[in-house]
Amino acid sequence: MSLVESTAPRTYGRVPSYGPDYCSICYTDALRDADVVQLLCGHAFHLDCTRKLLEHKFVSHRLTFHFLLCPLCKAPIENPALDPVLAPLKALRDDVRRKAKTRLIFEGLDKSTDIVSPSGRFYNKPAEFAMEHYAYYMCFKCKQPYFGGAAQCEGAVWDHDVKAEELICPACVGPEQVQTCSKHGTDYIAFKCRYCCSYAVYFCFSTTHFCEMCHSNNAVVTTAPPHLCPTGPLGKHLPGGCPLGGKHAPNGVEHAFGCAMCANLSSF
Template sequence: FCTLLATNKMPAQTKRGKATKAQKGKAARARLVKPSPDDPCGICITERLRRRACVTFPCGHKFHQRCVAARLRARWPGHRITFGYMGCPTCSADVTSSQSGVAPALQKLLRPHFEFREEVEELVALRARQEGFANGGRSSNAALVRDGMQRLSFYECAECSEPYFGGYQHCEAAAAADDDEDLDPDDLVCGGCSNDSECCPAHGAAFIEYKCRFCCSPASFFCFGKTHYCSACHRALLNAGVQNPAPQSCPATRFGRCPLGVAHPPNGTPEKVALGCALCRERKTEPRGYCEESDSDS
């Protein structure tokens, strides 16, 4: 009798005496108070659950199906892509495409969002590896995605609706207090749409390198989803309280040509200037439009 009580109160134990993650999750769901049909929907708050068709999340929380659909249509808050909106509105428990126990109605609502998240996470892992998050190649793809989503910003292009890399999150946070850097959604345009003529045959437009907006150096930072900075101008940006640095004059005005080897509008102009594919340059092949080495030879 005592053994039976202990079994009812505790999750099944593994051979090592510790409950597995699945067993702990099952025990937690068993402790969850089942929603009553007379409870209000946790999203709209205005109507009881029994008034509308409902869907239940794997964690056990239940909501109106149309309220969940509206929440998913609204997607992430703000401009930077995040996926918290796909989780449970009450407890924030994540829902994955490979997760068992997802109701068919909820699975149908989430399917296009699963596909978009997979596309974004593939880009996040690739960019995180390029940014040096790979820990000497020892980091798993899942770890790269986790670190990348915490440190990098990705946006949805206003023209083609594809996700693209938009810089580091700490820059976005620093710019939040600057009214001059408020983002217009129409300004969020990927490299492929902002520079149709520049596209690497091997890697597409995702890794096209750009000129710094304020001087004649290759940009190493892309902030606010729209502005390219070299390391020096980016440092000046942060030191000045997120105010853009003064544009420098191009050396071409004194020496006849720009060290980048490309014609470009005056520094400070919002127009983006592409220099070629960064991945091709790293692999020591000559990227289209990037003339730094050819300048030194001439």
């Protein structure tokens, strides 16, 4: 057994002096039975077990990065021996964190009590708040992370038994939907509500855009036949004509309008 350290070489006594008798990842073999990696936090695990933990990555379709933390103390996993595996995962985490924080500011949620109040759960930690508030997924086609809606709607995703190949970002959903901004990419593309002639303010199930009322009554609108334009939330007929000018796909189909960040669409 050899020890792979994350700091300058030090002298150790018996293996139990720097960790439990058994690896706290596999819980089957003693630490002394295989190569061990010691993290910056001081905890030690089997090197192979730690690599497999990182390679296994996400426990669900949603991109969360708790697996990058020490299983015992939740400090970041750090050791030069793990850098080949860690580097791309850190880059992905930083990309998702940047996107989530930008969206938080765009939606004005960076002033939430949880962030600005000393007693808040995420006091002075807007990026951490954003990562918990929003859900991001990996596009099956382009293999890039994309915004998939509020995390509070995540449970409904699994009710629909979504498969990985169904997770497609706005830029990849089809030729009629390919709209991207040269400055902001696809993260701020404005959509209409799938079920009425209104701007969408929610994106749920990683696939569907809703206005406020259709979102609140999604069990009704998702099971009813699509209504013809012009129609308001919940299928209410609009005698005055389509508020969106009728220039959109039929209700029941996703439709993008362009970059909300550039257009400053407050309803997005």
